Amino acid sequence: MSSPATIDADRSRAAHDVLRRVYGYHEFRGDQQPIIEHVCAGGDAIVLMPTGGGKSLCYQIPAIVRPGTGLVVSPLIALMHDQVEALEAWGVRAAYLNSTQSPDERARVEDQYRQGELDLLYVAPERLSQPGMREFLRQGSLSVIAIDEAHCVSQWGHDFRPDYLALGDLAEHFPGVPRMALTATATEHTHREMTERLNLASARHFVASFDRANIHYRIEPKVEVRRQLVSFIRSQSVDGPVSGIVYALSRNTVMQTAEYLQQQGIAALPYHAGLDAAVRAEHQSRFLREEGLVIVATIAFGMGIDKPDVRFVAHIDLPKSVEGYYQETGRAGRDGEPSVAWMVYGLGDVVQQRRFIQQGGGDRAIQLRQNSHLDAMLALCETVSCRRQNLLAYFGESTSACGNCDTCATPPEVWDGLIPAQKLLSTIVRLRRERNQGFGASHLIDILRGADTERIRKFQHTELATYGIGNDLNDAQWRSVVRQMLAQGLMLTEGDYGTLTLSHKSAEVLAGSTAVHLRHDVVQRASQSRKQAVAKRSASAGAPLNDADRDLFEALRTWRAATAREQSVPAYIVFADVTLRALAERRPRSLDELKGITGIGAKKLEAYGEDVLSEIATFEESVPAPADD
Structure with missing residues (x-):
């Protein structure tokens, strides 16, 4: 019989093998390794990790390593397709069950689950609450249960979903199956609610830093908001159009702003709950698949968005809470590249938000909580010290002045x-x-x-x-x-x-x-570009490319865009920018050399390896050799 130490070592090797073979990564990041090893060993976990920190791997790898199918509870049906599509590109057997499928499609997925042919199965919390769903799940074998966006269980939170409250009894229905609650947004109060309402008192807690070092935070007084927005977007697009999200409070503002941006020559699409479902789906699909597109949206858009190359998130109305602001700005720069969180806010925003609270109809306790959320948001806007310090302090984390926000770059008088x-x-x-x-x-x-x-x-x-x-x-x-x-x-x-x-x-x-x-208010005459901003990078982003490597990087982006269009998938599903950057720098010449590039697992090596080598060879042949002295 193997000893516990031997079993733990085997699980660790298996997890590393999946990381390298499937995903093409060679090292775990941050707390990924202890989380994955703990869950692989059968332990429950609460994981608080910022967007872009590699949270998904924390449940995907245990689901692959452990026998059975990993059940992922995800709040947005619209995003399940893209999540599954990305996993399939890695060679992971993944599927979802939701209301968008035909009866035949659902029957096929259900049969795959019963036969043990799935590594991961995505469902919405509402489906998990339906009669018979848990009985169906008992017809197969579960390896792990992952509750994503678990902050939605908080009744005081900005994204409360009533069906999350029913997830607390999963331990009774599936004893022995490790459970995980994961989120990128949680104050100490929300953290406690997650623990209590999901019955995870015995879980191990993993709390990573909430700092997104690559995001440059900037808040300006609202003067002429649409002109300010256009100036900002153009400043971010000095090397060509970039993808971004603009958040507004009302549907009318969304529609009018999207139209104005289009008139100014900026590719922009609206998104809000009042649009026809087919239009919303089309606009979200285009945003995920096209490069250089701006989506103008209410907060109905965004939770779980996996697009890694969103270069900016702009708010033209004041968010209701720091939690909401942090989660929304966290959709920028998931790839670790320099990105900007830009906001304009004015007196009208304060008056409007206070009026919403007064007219909301909640009891005194609810209004006090909403006012405290708004007070914290206003404190972030009006701070004269480092914005990142203020933002992280809200989540119970301390840090030194960041050097990567407007108040650090230009301390206000x-x-x-x-x-x-x-x-x-x-x-x-x-x-x-x-x-x-x-x-x-x-x-x-x-x-x-x-x-x-x-x-x-x-x-x-x-x-x-x-x-x-x-x-x-x-x-x-x-x-x-x-x-x-x-x-x-x-x-x-x-x-x-x-x-x-x-x-x-x-x-x-x-x-x-x-x-x-x-x-003293300072209105930027011309908003800083991402290059001009201090913009720290995460370790994954590396140093800026030199001119020669940048040209190859752009050639590979062109190839990637054409490949993605041909396959009708988002460009990042083919390869992320960080992989293209590594290819441009290292210029591999063989399939064996490609295996050492981050983000190229076995399935992608098979699917794209020869094409990538051909693109690199063609580029190098087209570049004139340096003249002899």
């Missing part, structure tokens, strides 16, 4: 805003006490700046003691003061029209007993 804050609050107090009136920011700014408007004349606000005492600041500066005071909780908004009112902190400001530090 801070000024003493006590006097302007007192002027504004005094105006609010006088209107309330003397006239029983309340107004939004625009009218209060007009009063402070001594404007001559019909509304001021109508209400005789020229008679107020504070009329005209703020004409030392222009309109944009005053709006910045209002926005930052709201973000710091120095005053509040109420009602449908964003009426400004006092908070519990206002009295200290009026009394001069607290400091009011405000940052």
Whole structure:
């Protein structure tokens, strides 16, 4: 009988063999190895790992190594096809069961499962809740159960899915099958909810750093949002069009922004829940398969998006929470290449989000939680220190200043805003006490700046003691003061029209007993390109290519695009950019040399090896030899 140590060593060798033979990788990254070995040995696991950190391999490899089929609970039916397609390209036996299939297709997959012919089976949580589904699963053998996007179990979270709550009893139905809960987005509170609601109290917890070092974070004040967006996108496309995602809050904004980008010559498509399902599927498919396409979307788009070469994520409206912002920006740069998370936000965003919370109909506890989420988001926007430090601190992680965000690259100037804050609050107090009136920011700014408007004349606000005492600041500066005071909780908004009112902190400001530090807004004249940004790279990205290797890299990209079109698959399923980069640098001349290139497993070597060698040889023949001195 083999000893436990021998068995563990065998499992470790088997996991490494799959990593190398199937996926073409030669080393595990981060915590991948201990996670995989723990699950292969039959242990339960909770895995918190950032997008692009190699989370999928943590359940895919145990599913291949252990006998039986790995069950993957995935929240988005629309993405299962692409996930399975990518696995099949690696030579992994994978399938899904969902409502898009015909009865014959489902019957074929069900039979494959019963016969033990699948390594991985993807299902949505809603299907797993259907009567008879668990009985069907007992007709085969499960190797591992992986609950992906497990933060969806959190009732306080931004992506709550009720059917995730029913996944906690899987241990009862399938005793002895190791279970995994995986996510890229979890605060300490969400982490606890995942553990409790999924009945994973005895699981081992693996928490990787949430830092995405290759992403450059930048937040700017919203001035002319569409023009700012076009300028930003063009700055990212100096070497040709790049893929990106633009997030907006409403369907109307999505449609209007996509149309505007198209008018400016930028290839863009809209995506939101109000579009016909066939249109949504087509737009998502095009985004995944085409290079240089921009998708403009509500948050209905994105969870689980596997496209590795998204070069930017832009927000033109303020996200509701840091969790949502982190998850959405995490869709950029999954390949480790320099990428940008860009956002514009203004006073209107703050007022709108507060109004949504007030009108949401939730009880006091829900509103307090939503306000705390928004407060954290505003703190990230208004910070004068490193944005990455602020972002990671929200998830309980500390780090030094990153050097790869706008506040590190150009530290904002801070000024003493006590006097302007007192002027504004005094105006609010006088209107309330003397006239029983309340107004939004625009009218209060007009009063402070001594404007001559019909509304001021109508209400005789020229008679107020504070009329005209703020004409030392222009309109944009005053709006910045209002926005930052709201973000710091120095005053509040109420009602449908964003009426400004006092908070519990206002009295200290009026009394001069607290400091009011405000940052000078800086509107970028021209947004930095990815090349100009400090943009740290992950270890997988390596150093920039030299000119000769860059030319070969582009030739290989052209070949990859043609191959992907011919096979009707996304380009990254053929090869990722990191593989093309390695090919361009090392220029292999034989199939044996190709085996050493990252990302080329046995199936891809067989499918593309000869073609790749031919492309490299053709390129080298076309390049003139250097002249003799």
